[in-house]
Amino acid sequence: MQKTWHTVHGFDTAWVPPNVGMVASNQQENCDSHVYVMYHGTSKQAAVDIQRNGFTPSKVGMLGAGVYLSRDIRKMVLKVKVNVGRVKVINKKGHDMQYNWHTHGFDTAWVPPGVGMVPSNQEEDCVYDPKRIKVMAMLDVANLKK
Structure with missing residues (x-):
């Protein structure tokens, strides 16, 4: 395969x-400048708002400002397609670019699985510009919690 x-x-x-x-x-x-399928976990209302208006980046978080996504399907509420652009690997807490990767010309920060930064031990992505993200599908939000 x-x-x-x-x-x-x-x-x-x-x-x-x-x-x-x-x-x-x-x-x-x-993986610079590749397009990947990723997933976004969120509430029912936020998923509906994202479908209507697009993503609003978080101002703070584990990797600073941006939209947080994962290739872990278990987080799926929204299935998205992402042009990751220039990617910075953040492979440890306290990395010198953990919060300021975008100011160094990167479009996406990526935490690999198994490095101890994500509680699930899975990978995590932070995309600075929401225009790089296109919503492909949404779970049946009628069954989601508010």
Whole structure:
């Protein structure tokens, strides 16, 4: 499936984790300027508002200002497509660009899974400009809590 994940199997995203021998640097594969399917967890009312008016970036958070998303489908209330642009990997608490990555020319900050920054130990993304995000689908919000 290494070369057919999209065309044959219909997946939107393939990820090469670090230290699996597929990337010469043993780091994750560069994902700058790629489009990925991600998910956004939120309340029923916020999901409806986002559908109508688009995302409003948070002013503060683990990675500073931006829209917080994940490739973890368990967070799904909204399914989105994101052009990540230039990505900064933030792989530890206290990283020197944890809150100011955007002022260094990055469009997205990414916390890899398993680095201890996200309580679920999953990955997290913060996209500075909401224009990079397009809502694709929303769960049946009738069943969501307010």
